[in-house]
Amino acid sequence: MKYTLEDQVVLITGGSQGLGKEFAKKYYNETENTKIIVVSRSEAKLLDTCNEIRLAAHLRKETSDEGQVQHKLATPLDPVQRLFYFPCDLSCYESVENLFNVLRDFELLPTQTLCCAGGSVPKLFRGLSGQELNQGMDINYKTTLNVAHQLALAEQTREHHLIIFSSVTALYPFVGYSQYAPAKAAIKSLVAILRQELTNFRVSCVYPGNFESEGFTLEQVTKPKITKLIEGPSDAIPCKEACDIVATSLARGQDDVFTDFVGWMIMGMDLGLTSKRSRFVTLQWIFGILLNIVVVPFYLVGCSWYIRKWFRESDSKKAT
């Protein structure tokens, strides 16, 4: 199944900001017929996003639509419009069921779905609240699980391209990401199973390294220093660059997508019983095996020594 932007109905979860919004812009600006539905919890943010995208296109004179009109998925639907929004907490199954009923009513069942909803609260395990821990699973796993299930039920025979956003932390979990990485690892596991079961689907999984977004700015505030140190090699790239890298990789037919070289390396080191469809996959595999033998054991020893030292030092600072 070829990845093309044009002539699609695309559902974007987490489309109100960050990478989801970047994709909404991309589809809106680079196609003529594709219909876009952005979903997130906050109606205010969704409305701002839709207006901003339409207004920018209007100012570039690519559309006569001034963009100050609401296009919530609700009756009556203006047939000329291509960008719609629908507020929905996707971690709640019933709400997702309702979303799909609305999509069905408007004949807007998607041909492509981008599951961008997600987000992390990077803190040390003891510093997290019960609510933050539960939200990690809700926001990062259940949003995707619920949407994937409703899609699977809605699309029994038609082809569908499901694009899911995990994280490099699914392949390499480390200090500070206890609220987040396990949920992203669960996504990796779900993807492997969906690829076997949903035979009329193309299921792609993106493992991004750091990129700039509203969510990223927020997580930097609580992120422990040790976490920043370890993830240093994955410098945040601009959101638009991440979006273009993902779109290009998908168009090349790759289904396990990374956004930086560190991500490619870490994916290569992740051997085991899940197949990889990524760029230079043979080289990645050989490189991964070599690194597992020659570098990983030393890296892990060095890393755990460094982490223990960091905790000793911060404990003694607290004591004084």
Ligand SMILES: NC(=O)C1=CN([C@@H]2O[C@H](COP(=O)(O)OP(=O)(O)OC[C@H]3O[C@@H](n4cnc5c(N)ncnc54)[C@H](OP(=O)(O)O)[C@@H]3O)[C@@H](O)[C@H]2O)C=CC1
């Ligand atoms: N930025 C980074 O460095 C990296 C990000 N990623 C992943 O890539 C994806 C996009 O990241 P980024 O652009 O930074 O994300 P942001 O945090 O900037 O945006 C997250 C989006 O998800 C929506 N959302 C959150 N919870 C729910 C929910 N329960 N139901 C519906 N919508 C929800 C938010 O809107 P609202 O609040 O209105 O619900 C928002 O639109 C995420 O899955 C993230 O985990 C992976 C690796 C690195």
Ligand SMILES: CCCCCCCCCCCCCCCC(=O)[C@@H](N)CO
């Ligand atoms: C031989 C061994 C080499 C090991 C190199 C180690 C480099 C680690 C880079 C990890 C990058 C993690 C990015 C997480 C992004 C993310 O998901 C958050 N921004 C949450 O949103």
